[in-house]
Amino acid sequence: MDNVRHMPRDQADHDGPEQHDAERYVLGGCMHQPKQIPAVRGTLSRTDFALPAHELIWDVLGDLYDKGQPVNPISLRLELEKRKELRRAGGIGYVAQLGDYGGDPMYYAAEVRRRAELRAEAELGRLIVQKATEPDAEPGQAVTFIDDYLKRQAERAAGRSGDPADALLAELLDASSLDNMPTLEPLVGDLLHLDSLARIVGPSGHMKSFVTIDLAGHIGTGMKWHGHYVRQGTVVYLVAEGARGIRKRVRAWEKHYGLKMDNVLFLPRPVQAMSPEWDTLIEAMRRLQPQMIVIDTQARISVGVEENSAKELGVVVERIEELRRATGACVLVIHHTGHVGEHGRGSSSAKGALQSELHVSKKGDNAKNIVVTVKVGKQKDDEEGGDLQFGLKVITLDGEAKPDGRPVTSVVLESLDHRPAELIKGTPEWLVTVLDKAQVPLKWGSPRVIRWCTEYGIQMRKEKVEEAVRIRKRRDSFDEVRDARNDLPPNLPRDLESELPHDQGGSSRETTETPRSHLPPTPGGAPGDVPPRPPSPRPASKAGGGTEGDPETPDDKRPICTICERPMSQDWANRGYDTHLGCDPATGSHPDRPTHPESDSHHGAA
Known part of the structure; x- marks a missing residue:
């Protein structure tokens, strides 16, 4: 067997099935993220796929996307069956298997493109060797293959026929094609969106991080953010500034809402945007696929960058955009304002890349009177809504104390639009809460309540006590009627419900059966007056x-x-x-x- 040339292992496996996994990840990734198809088209062409089946599948996926139809394994299989090409694409099992390949299709598209170029260069070398070794070969003839190769590469780079202007014209969309473009997906109401770059700006110490932590907690748990829609998902928080204080704020939030801040992950150190580690961060986030990534703060991840330079800051913004493109998440950057005004510190060139910008400011000198205002400074594609105002609630952390014995506290945000107004002592409403807490029977009349108030040193005017008694009785009557209605069968016919006594949940029929305009005059009364009900015996x-x-x-x-x-x-x-x-x-x-x-x-x- 000496005449057998041994082949190295890496060469023997060069054409193994795993060599085409990058192509499978492109196809599967585009089915999971159809909005990436236009970007992938800009990276590779159909001829870059090594397998004919993948080239066919790529054509069908592109047609489905262009028609605005669903792009997934099921729609792909149905379209291939319609074209009678399912068998050429690998069969039902293979098409379904492609759905298991996820990830970032842009990442693998670059790999498919690289391998396609290597194959083209290998083919060029084979043709040169073949032409140069022919019996009638002449020097210089093989060079023509190189010219053809360079021409094809130029055409490929141009996108179509080799004319760059023609390639650019091919990217133009008519009005009907705009419907195929993906729309913004809301993350928090009309304030934050997926696959966007957003920023929170405000002076130092004006509660920017508290607002952001509150947003992160609501996104992670899926709760509405003070009345605004929230799409639940994972949040990654880069605590590049003030890492030691983050624990108290999170624990206070959890105690206030009575639940764990699930799905929120913290990285308690900065990652520099201009360092190689930023690429590692991008890959890690691409695998995790969070809904929101918080960078706290912009200055701490761009150390050494001249923030007043539009050129240098533009590079940092592009690095952040790479993080957004790889994850499809909302990347929320916290940034300080300058000494004067509401604008973010440094060059204003960064603001042009933002989808949303929120301004945070506070007024007041202690937790009882501080008002935090969140103002929408920019919404690129939506109407800028009204200001949001929050108060602060002090939370004492259980089981923790300072060295001198004082309790450890933090604060959480409370929407002033949803916070109940504080009751003023001495009002009937205040007395109602006092009577409820003391469990004073609802059946007590005003004289008995007055004597009770005197016994406990509550001094109030008689009419206010009487009003408090009336409020409690009206509330009790309302609760009884509501409970009676709730006890009715859910499918009770409307006419039968109206026949029930009014005090048992039925509806009064006075307005429908005895309208005032049709009543005869009553003795001593004006025409249309309702006659008094006869007294109970x-x-x-x-x-x-x-x-x-x-x-x-x-x-x-x-x-x-x-x-x-x-x-x-x-x-x-x-x-x-x-x-x-x-x-x-x-x-x-x-x-x-x-x-x-x-x-x-x-x-x-x-």
């Missing part, structure tokens, strides 16, 4: 006893009147009354003798 009463009816029931078993606190009839209580018919809610007095029902029917309930 008054049961027999014991003279002077105040215990209407049911004389055989012992007093200690009877319901108590909420005004005079004397026993009353069980039958009377069953009708829904909690006072004697003649009791006066203003004075708390009980009549000495029975009163005619018609004269005091309005005293039936306190």
